[in-house]
Amino acid sequence: MAIPHPRDIQLAAVRWLDERYPFTKAIDEAMYQRVPNFANAFYYCFGGMVFVIIVLQLVTGILLAIYYVPDARGNPAAAYNSVLFIQNTVYLGWLIRGVHFWGANILIFMVLLHMARVYWTGSYRAPRELNWIVGAIMLLLILAFALTGYLLPWDTKAYFATEVTIKIAGSPPPPQLGAFIKTILQGGPVVGPSTLQIFFTAHVFLLPALIVLLMYVHFKFIRAHGIAEPL
Amino acid sequence: MSDPQGTDDVLKEGPGAAVAEPKEVQIIELDGHVGHTLEPEWKRLPIGPDNILYPVIVGIALFPLLMGDAGHHLADDMPDEDTHPFFPDHFWPYPVIIIVMMITLGLLAAFVQKNLQLEAPADPRAVTIPRPDWYFLFLFQFIKLGPELVMSVVIPTVIIIVFLVWPFIDAIAGPRVAKRLGWKRWPVPGRNVMSGTGFVVFLLIIAVLEVWALAGPGFCLPWLTGPVCGA
Numbered sequence: 308m309a310i311p312h313p314r315d316i317q318l319a320a321v322r323w324l325d326e327r328y329p330f331t332k333a334i335d336e337a338m339y340q341r342v343p344n345f346a347n348a349f350y351y352c353f354g355g356m357v358f359v360i361i362v363l364q365l366v367t368g369i370l371l372a373i374y375y376v377p378d379a380r381g382n383p384a385a386a387y388n389s390v391l392f393i394q395n396t397v398y399l400g401w402l403i404r405g406v407h408f409w410g411a412n413i414l415i416f417m418v419l420l421h422m423a424r425v426y427w428t429g430s431y432r433a434p435r436e437l438n439w440i441v442g443a444i445m446l447l448l449i450l451a452f453a454l455t456g457y458l459l460p461w462d463t464k465a466y467f468a469t470e471v472t473i474k475i476a477g478s479p480p481p482p483q484l485g486a487f488i489k490t491i492l493q494g495g496p497v498v499g500p501s502t503l504q505i506f507f508t509a510h511v512f513l514l515p516a517l518i519v520l521l522m523y524v525h526f527k528f529i530r531a532h533g534i535a536e537p538l
Numbered sequence: 539m540s541d542p543q544g545t546d547d548v549l550k551e552g553p554g555a556a557v558a559e560p561k562e563v564q565i566i567e568l569d570g571h572v573g574h575t576l577e578p579e580w581k582r583l584p585i586g587p588d589n590i591l592y593p594v595i596v597g598i599a600l601f602p603l604l605m606g607d608a609g610h611h612l613a614d615d616m617p618d619e620d621t622h623p624f625f626p627d628h629f630w631p632y633p634v635i636i637i638v639m640m641i642t643l644g645l646l647a648a649f650v651q652k653n654l655q656l657e658a659p660a661d662p663r664a665v666t667i668p669r670p671d672w673y674f675l676f677l678f679q680f681i682k683l684g685p686e687l688v689m690s691v692v693i694p695t696v697i698i699i700v701f702l703v704w705p706f707i708d709a710i711a712g713p714r715v716a717k718r719l720g721w722k723r724w725p726v727p728g729r730n731v732m733s734g735t736g737f738v739v740f741l742l743i744i745a746v747l748e749v750w751a752l753a754g755p756g757f758c759l760p761w762l763t764g765p766v767c768g769a
Contacts, residue, residue: 314588321587331587334596337605339577341613341621342628352635359636363643383659390656401654405647406640408654413643415673419741426737429730436705443702450673457671466660467668475681479691497662526605533611 346534350428353421360414361522365515367407374400377507379461379500386461386503411453418446430535438528441521448518455510461503469506470498577623667755669769676747682766708733 324330374393378385393400422442425431431439458469477489494501585591613621622628647654658664670678681689700707715732716724750759751769758767 313590317590317592318588321592330596335576335582338595338625338629339582340624341577341616341618342624343613343616344620344622346628347622352631355632356635356639359632359639363640379660382661387656387659394654394656401651402644402647405651405654406643409643409646409650412672423734423737423741427730427734429725429733431705432708432725433705439705440702443704446701447698453671453673460656461660462657463660463664463666464657464669466662467664467666468670468674471668471670471678472674475690478687480687523604530605530611533613536612 343534343536345537348537350424351534353417353424357414357417357421358522360410360417361518364407364410364414365519367403367410368511368515370403371407372511375459377459377503379503384461384500384503386459390460411456414449415453418449422446428535428537435528435532435535438525438532441525441528445518445521445525448514448521452510452514452518455506455514458503458506459510466498469502473498473502581623583625667769669751672748672752675751675769676744678769679747679751679766683761684763704733 321331325332371393374389374397376385376389390404393404395401397403425439425442454469454472458465473489473492476492477485479485479488492502492505494505583595585595669675677690677694680693683689713724716726750757750766753768755767755769758765
C-alpha cells in the first residue's frame with residue numbers, strides 16, 4: 308500500500324471538515340473580503356488595541372491566578388504573601404504582574420480614546436445605538452475590574468481605598484438600600500476576608516465572563532453594521 | 539481471467555486497481571449569504587487548503603469564523619478603487635500593534651517597578667490617609683466640591699445614565715440644535731464637533747480634578763464652600 312502524501316491527508320481532513328461546516332468558505336470570506344479605504348485612518352485602531360490589551364490581561368491574569376491565594380486571614384495575610392511571592396520569587400513573576408498592572412492602566416486610557424473616536428465620528432448614531440450601550444456597559448465593567456483588582460494585593464493602600472469606596476457605594480438613601488449595597492460588597496461588618504473573597508470572585512470569575520460575552524456581542528454588531536463612515 | 543461473479547470487487551484491490559474518483563463534496567452554504575466581492579484567486583495568499591501552513595491560517599481565521607457571516611456590507615456596494623482587501627492590506631498593522639504594545643508593557647514592567655511595590659500588609663488599625671487609585675481619584679476630589687450625597691451618588695449616576703442613553707439624547711436634541719443653527723441636514727457631515735468637543739471637555743474636567751487631587755493636601759483652591767485641598 309502506497310503511503311499517501313501528507314498533503315492528501317490534509318486535503319482529506321479539510322474536505323471532511325468542509326462537509327460538516329463551510330470552514331474554507333468562511334475563512335475566504337473573512338480574509339479576502341474588501342474593506343472601505345476610509346477604515347485605514349489611524350483612529351480606527353483604538354478599539355483593536357483595547358481588544359489586544361484585554362486578551363493580554365486575560366492571559367497574564369490566568370498566570371497570576373496560579374500563584375495568588377485569595378485568603379485575607381491573619382497578618383500578614385496569605386493573599387499579601389502570595390503577591391510578594393509572585394513579585395519576588397516566581398520566575399518572571401515580576402514581569403507578568405507588571406504587564407497585568409500596566410496593561411490595566413493603559414487599558415482605561417485606550418478605552419477613553421476609543422470612546423472619543425466614536426464621539427468624533429458620530430458612530431453611536433442609528434443604527435448603532437445598541438452597540439454604543441454595550442460599549443458603555445463594558446466601560447463600567449472595566450472600572451469594576453480596576454476597582455476589584457486593586458484590593459487583591461491586600462496591602463494598606465488597597466485596604467483603605469476599598470473602605471472609602473464601599474462607604475461611598477453604601478451611602479445612597481434610603482438607609483436600607485445603602486446597607487444592602489454595603490453588605491453585598493463587604494460581606495461582613497468590616498472590610499475583611501469575606502470582602503476579599505467577594506472582590507476576588509468578581510474579578511476572576513464574574514467580570515471576565517461578562518466582558519467576554521459583551522465583547523462577542525460588540526463584534527457581532529460591528530460585523531452586522533459594518534464600519535461606520537467618518538463624518 | 540473469467541470470474542463470473544464480482545469482477546468489480548476484485549479490480550478494486552491490488553496495485554493495478556483503478557483509483558476511485560473523490561466524491562463530489564456538497565458545501566453547506568452560510569446563512570443569509572448574499573455574495574461578497576472576494577479577491578480573485580490569483581491575488582490571494584498562496585496557502586490553500588492543500589498547503590502545510592493552512593492550519594496556521596485556520597488558527598488566525600478562528601476569530602472571524604466564530605463571528606459567522608458578515609452579511610452584506612458597505613464595501614460590497616463600493617467601487618474597487620475605494621476598497622482594499624482585509625488580508626494583508628488591512629490586517630498587517632495589527633501584528634505590529636501587538637508587538638509594540640507587548641514591548642511597551644514589558645519595558646514599563648521592567649523599569650517602572652515603583653508603582654508595583656506593596657505597602658505594609660493591610661491592617662484596620664493603621665493610621666493612613668485613604669486615597670483611591672488614579673481612575674477614581676477625580677471622583678474622590680469631586681465629592682469635596684459639594685454636599686456629599688449629591689456629589690458621590692446623584693451626579694455620577696446621572697452622568698452614567700446620560701452616557702448609556704447618549705445616542706437617543708443626540709437623536710432628540712440634535713435636530714433641534716441643527717434647526718436653531720440654521721443647518722439643512724442632521725447629522726451634518728463633518729460637524730459632529732459639538733458632542734466630540736463635549737466629550738473632550740468632560741475628559742479635561744476629569745484631568746483637572748485629577749491634577750488637583752494629585753497636588754496633595756497642601757494645595758488648596760478657593761471654592762464656593764470655602765477652600766478645597768487635594769488628596
